[in-house]
Amino acid sequence: xxxxxxxxxxxxxxxxxxxxxxxxxxxxxxxxxxxxxxxxxxxxxxxxxxxxxxxxxxxxxxxxxxxxxxxxxxxxxxxxxxxxxxxxxxxxxxxxxxxxxxxxxxxxxxxxxxxxxxxxxxxxxxxxxxxxxxxxxxxxxxxxxxxxxxxxxxxxxxxxxxxxxxxxxxxxxxxxxxxxxxxxxxxxxxxxxxxxxxxxxxxxxxxxxxxxxxxxxxxxxxxxxxxxxxxxxxxxxxxxxxxxxxxxxxxxxxxxxxxxxxxxxxxxxxxxxxxxxxxxxxxxxxxxxxxxxxxxxxxxxxxxxxxxxxxxxx
Amino acid sequence: xxxxxxxxxxxxxxxxxxxxxxxxxxxxxxxxxxxxxxxxxxxxxxxxxxxxxxxxxxxxxxxxxxxxxxxxxxxxxxxxxxxxxxxxxxxxxxxxxxxxxxxxxxxxxxxxxxxxxxxxxxxxxxxxxxxxxxxxxxxxxxxxxxxxxxxxxxxxxxxxxxxxxxxxxxxxxxxxxxxxxxxxxxxxxxxxxxxxxxxxxxxxxxxxxxxxxxxxxxxxxxxx
Numbered sequence: 282x283x284x285x286x287x288x289x290x291x292x293x294x295x296x297x298x299x300x301x302x303x304x305x306x307x308x309x310x311x312x313x314x315x316x317x318x319x320x321x322x323x324x325x326x327x328x329x330x331x332x333x334x335x336x337x338x339x340x341x342x343x344x345x346x347x348x349x350x351x352x353x354x355x356x357x358x359x360x361x362x363x364x365x366x367x368x369x370x371x372x373x374x375x376x377x378x379x380x381x382x383x384x385x386x387x388x389x390x391x392x393x394x395x396x397x398x399x400x401x402x403x404x405x406x407x408x409x410x411x412x413x414x415x416x417x418x419x420x421x422x423x424x425x426x427x428x429x430x431x432x433x434x435x436x437x438x439x440x441x442x443x444x445x446x447x448x449x450x451x452x453x454x455x456x457x458x459x460x461x462x463x464x465x466x467x468x469x470x471x472x473x474x475x476x477x478x479x480x481x482x483x484x485x486x487x488x489x490x491x492x493x494x495x496x497x498x499x500x501x502x503x504x505x506x507x508x509x510x511x512x513x514x515x516x517x518x519x520x521x522x523x524x525x526x527x528x529x530x531x532x533x534x535x536x537x538x539x540x541x542x543x544x545x546x547x548x549x550x551x552x553x554x555x556x557x558x559x560x561x562x563x564x565x566x567x568x569x570x571x572x573x574x575x576x577x578x579x580x581x582x583x584x585x586x587x588x589x590x591x592x593x594x595x
Numbered sequence: 596x597x598x599x600x601x602x603x604x605x606x607x608x609x610x611x612x613x614x615x616x617x618x619x620x621x622x623x624x625x626x627x628x629x630x631x632x633x634x635x636x637x638x639x640x641x642x643x644x645x646x647x648x649x650x651x652x653x654x655x656x657x658x659x660x661x662x663x664x665x666x667x668x669x670x671x672x673x674x675x676x677x678x679x680x681x682x683x684x685x686x687x688x689x690x691x692x693x694x695x696x697x698x699x700x701x702x703x704x705x706x707x708x709x710x711x712x713x714x715x716x717x718x719x720x721x722x723x724x725x726x727x728x729x730x731x732x733x734x735x736x737x738x739x740x741x742x743x744x745x746x747x748x749x750x751x752x753x754x755x756x757x758x759x760x761x762x763x764x765x766x767x768x769x770x771x772x773x774x775x776x777x778x779x780x781x782x783x784x785x786x787x788x789x790x791x792x793x794x795x796x797x798x799x800x801x802x803x804x805x806x807x808x809x810x811x812x813x814x815x816x817x818x819x
Contacts, residue, residue: 284689291675291682298677353645354673357730358686359663558676 284360289368299561300574302581308574333455334389335396340459341567342370342397344466345560352405366401377568425484425494429501432471440467451512454520460509461527462567464502465534469559472538474552485594491586495539502535503528530566537562537579543586548593558582596620597642597660597734597765602651604634604641604789611637613789615651619734624756624766626776628803629786635769636670638786639736642767643667655734665734666727670742672719680707680714680722688729699725702751716743724752734765741770753779773804 300308346366349355355362374394381390419430433440447460475481484490513524541558562578565571602615612634619625627635640646642653644662653660674683681696684707688694700707703721705714711722720743727735737756741749756779760766770776776783777800784794785803795803 284686287686287689291678291686294682295675295677302677351673351675353669354675356645356662357667359690 284358285365285368288358288360288365289372292369293372296561299558304577308577332392333459335392336455336459337462337567338374338393338396339400340462340466341563342373342400344462344563345370345373346400346403346405348466348469349406355405363401366405367398370397370401373564424480425497426501427476427480428471428474428498431474432467435470436467447509448512451509452516454517454523457509457513457524457527461531464506464531465563465566468534468538472542475542475546475550478548481590482594485590490590491540491543491583495536498535498539499532502531506531533566533572533575533579534563537575537582540579540582540586543590544582546586546589546593596656598652598654599642600652600654602638602641602653603649604637604646605649611789612641612648615789615791617784617791617794619765619767621733621763621765622760623781624760624768624779626780626783627767627769627786628773628776628783629769633786634789635786636738637789639667639669639738639767639769643736660734664732665736666730666732667736668723668727668738668740670738672723672726674711674719674722676710676712678711679709680705680711683711683722684725684729687726688731691729691731694729694731696725696729699728702755703748717745717748720744721748728759732764735759735767737766737768739770740768741772741775749775773807777804 355365358365371394374397378390378394381387381393419433422430443460443463447456447463450456481490484494487493510524510528513527514521517523538559541562558578562575565575565578597619599615599617599619602612603610604612615638617625627638629635637646641648642660643665644660655664684694684696688696696707703718703725705718705722705725711719714722720740724737724740727737740752744752753775756766756768760779760781768776768780780800781797782794783800783803785792793803
């Protein structure tokens, strides 16, 4: 077996192991229950906005590609990097392509399967290297919103630019979906650093640490994104369920990133390493039939995070 | 022979390495010493190709160096979640058919069938070290290999590096533990604010140690 085969084999194993962590019986039950709901949205997308399947494919793969932690590791393998990435990303997109081909949606399947390709020619992990902007005065945001401050400092211009662009293009039906996926991609950047022990202890003593953290962040993000939902309903009120799906998807994304952060918490370690579970989560959130798997992941990491925090601070 | 000529590297306007000129010979261990932020890791990253230089050249055997020539152990190596130590070594050693994982692991006794995320810092260091051995490259770059490693494994690493040197490899190493460097290195370059201040040969190491101790004493005297 050569290096590329070994690498892909390892990635597939990782995916199956993450499913095993959730529990195989639960995974299959959730898969059966949710197939109909998410597939309906996907079929709708593939019928109405075919070219957008390519754009969504770029955004999903871009979210993985530009936030990868393993760029140095992949380079050290000294294999054809472009070929390796093309193969890995193709495998990620393949299940949906096969489903679409099964339904006779050949054109959207092609957009979906091959649309991402330009992404692999850009350097990996670029968003991870963004320097923090210390000049940005965010003093009015309370300390409990440590993550929001950090995320804004790291990606202020990108966020503002895309935010305004998405508002300006809200009359396009796909804008809210693409914007939501963009925010979902960015969320790990907000939550990758741990606050100091003292900050956690202070908040933990107040009780309901995780619950209030989730509630506060949901509130903050949904208020910030409210104009987008409002404009979507204004222009496309007949598609209200798409707006609802984006709202729920974003809320799940915020919840997951918080619980995952504290599930991997270790005192004296400044930041999380490895984003594979975040990738798996995003994958299950946007893939047909897997939404409840992502909910299962939230529940699993919620319990893990509670145990971790109790171990260190209870 | 690996030759670095007039190397300049900067991050934005911040010039991190300034006009670096160094020669690394096969069968030698070359230490790089300097305080945090002096430019050691940037030097290694540039040699490996993670960072592009603004000027200068890095030549190995009179041709431009590629990362296929180098096994690079970074300060903190990357490990995928839900990956076992065995899988990690299999992946890195895929191009080296002769590499015997079990034999090498007899030295460090790592739980190779456990997930790497459950390893301690020292165990991860040891795994990363076996990983670069598995790659079997002509040049080994080790950035702080002794951090977090227990006394016994530290000794093993030191002895192994001396053995590897005798197989005609070029070994570049950085460490904050000066005793480890002076024991195994044939040459140590002192890097300060991105400049190579001096390169000491083995017989000059006592001078290096004295210089370092004196400069630290001066700094402490200034404060107290």
